Amino acid sequence: MSMNTIGAAAKASGVSAKMIRYYEAIGLLPPAPRSEGGYRHYGPTDLHVLRFIRRARDLGFSLENTAQLLRLWRDRDRSSSEVKALAEAHIAELRAKIDEMSAMMRTLAHLAEHCHGDNRPDCPIIDDLAGCH
Amino acid sequence: MSMNTIGAAAKASGVSAKMIRYYEAIGLLPPAPRSEGGYRHYGPTDLHVLRFIRRARDLGFSLENTAQLLRLWRDRDRSSSEVKALAEAHIAELRAKIDEMSAMMRTLAHLAEHCHGDNRPDCPIIDDLAGCH
DNA sequence: GCTTGACCTTCCCATCATTGGAAGGCCCAG
DNA sequence: CTGGGCCTTCCAATGATGGGAAGGTCAAGC
Numbered sequence: 001m002s003m004n005t006i007g008a009a010a011k012a013s014g015v016s017a018k019m020i021r022y023y024e025a026i027g028l029l030p031p032a033p034r035s036e037g038g039y040r041h042y043g044p045t046d047l048h049v050l051r052f053i054r055r056a057r058d059l060g061f062s063l064e065n066t067a068q069l070l071r072l073w074r075d076r077d078r079s080s081s082e083v084k085a086l087a088e089a090h091i092a093e094l095r096a097k098i099d100e101m102s103a104m105m106r107t108l109a110h111l112a113e114h115c116h117g118d119n120r121p122d123c124p125i126i127d128d129l130a131g132c133h
Numbered sequence: 134m135s136m137n138t139i140g141a142a143a144k145a146s147g148v149s150a151k152m153i154r155y156y157e158a159i160g161l162l163p164p165a166p167r168s169e170g171g172y173r174h175y176g177p178t179d180l181h182v183l184r185f186i187r188r189a190r191d192l193g194f195s196l197e198n199t200a201q202l203l204r205l206w207r208d209r210d211r212s213s214s215e216v217k218a219l220a221e222a223h224i225a226e227l228r229a230k231i232d233e234m235s236a237m238m239r240t241l242a243h244l245a246e247h248c249h250g251d252n253r254p255d256c257p258i259i260d261d262l263a264g265c266h
Numbered sequence: 267g268c269t270t271g272a273c274c275t276t277c278c279c280a281t282c283a284t285t286g287g288a289a290g291g292c293c294c295a296g
Numbered sequence: 297c298t299g300g301g302c303c304t305t306c307c308a309a310t311g312a313t314g315g316g317a318a319g320g321t322c323a324a325g326c
Contacts, residue, residue: 005302005303006302006303006304007301007302007303016284016285017303018284018285018286019283019284019285021304021305022283022284035292036292037291037292037293037303037304038291038292038303038304039292039293039302039303039304040303040304048263048264051264052262052263052264055261055262055264056262057283058237059237059240059241059262060234060237062282062283063282063283069259069262072259073259073262073263075254076254077254078254078256078259079251079252079253079254080248080249080250080251080252080253080254080255080256080258080259081249081250081251081252083248083256083258083259084245084248084249084250084256084258085250087241087244087245087248087258088245090241091238091241091242091245094234094237094238094241095238097234098231098234098235098238101193101227101230101231101234102231104191104192104193104227105224105227105228105231107192108192108220108223108224108227109224111220112217112220112221112224115213115216115217115220116213116214116217117213117214117217117218118212118213118214119212119213119214120212120213121208121209121210121211121212121213122213123211123213123216123217125213125216125217125220126202126205126206126211126213126216128188129185129188129189129192129202129206130181130185130206131181131184131185131188138273138274139273139274139275140272140273140274149313149314150274151313151314151315152312152313152314154275154276155312155313168321168322169321170274170275170320170321170322171274171275171320171321172273172274172275172321172322173274173275190312195311195312196311196312197311
């Protein structure tokens with residue numbers, strides 16, 4: 001069994017050592033076994049879990065949802081409908097935020113388009129912010 | 134001069150009383166004049182500033198950028214190019230985040246589409262997270 | 267004038283996920 | 297046996313906001 005210190009596990013999983021400790025502290029990860037000197041050690045299974053977490057985070061899942069996904073991963077009796085529900089709820093959140101930011105961007109782009117961007121003070125962007133309709 | 138307490142100013146501007154105090158604490162707003170009893174009071178000009186801030190926040194500007202925009206608003210010798218540069222930097226940030234989230238959404242939507250969502254455990258979403266390529 | 271209730275004040279804490287740093291201990295190569 | 301690279305824990309900060317406690321102020325009604 002190849003055993004890794006937290007630094008090696010971090011490098012191998014893409015999760016920083018700081019975060020690995022934090023995930024353990026909040027209960028997302030079980031306490032890692034320690035060497036005599038108190039060092040945490042991680043085996044291949046642990047690395048697999050860390051990569052799972054990393055992937056879930058990369059897809060924008062919160063740590064809370066990531067914990068749920070981990071639970072479902074481990075649960076051989078899971079229903080795929082539970083996983084799908086989590087994913088679709090997250091998709092809906094993403095869509096809502098994207099829509100919100102797109103609206104901001106559209107407004108700003110429209111204002112910036114009409115701004116000369118020269119040495120003069122006149123600026124439709126400032127005018128909009130100031131409420132000069 | 135109509136003078137408002139912080140609650141009235143909050144209602145009139147859409148910025149919560151908590152946030153008005155916070156903006157003052159971090160220097161985004163100058164210290165408001167106080168009544169004998171220590172209550173903050175806000176005049177029409179202050180309300181205008183608060184609405185400006187509110188609008189900038191609604192467009193997604195950070196408090197730091199909002200401070201810059203306020204400075205430019207007050208500066209009669211501003212160059213509209215400075216305002217435009219701030220806006221375009223923010224547009225670029227928004228675009229970057231939107232792209233990032235869109236990529237997440239596309240991936241998730243693709244995975245969810247192939248998930249049966251029934252009582253069985255088989256699930257392409259979990260498989261992806263687990264790194265089963 | 268006094269009470270009552272709505273409002274104000276400051277101060278501290280929580281969120282979410284992550285990073286930074288300080289002080290001190292462990293481990294291995296030279 | 298020493299140096300330096302890794303590890304440990306603990307504390308603090310980020311950004312923008314909300315929540316709440318303890319206590320002071322104000323205005324209306326009696």
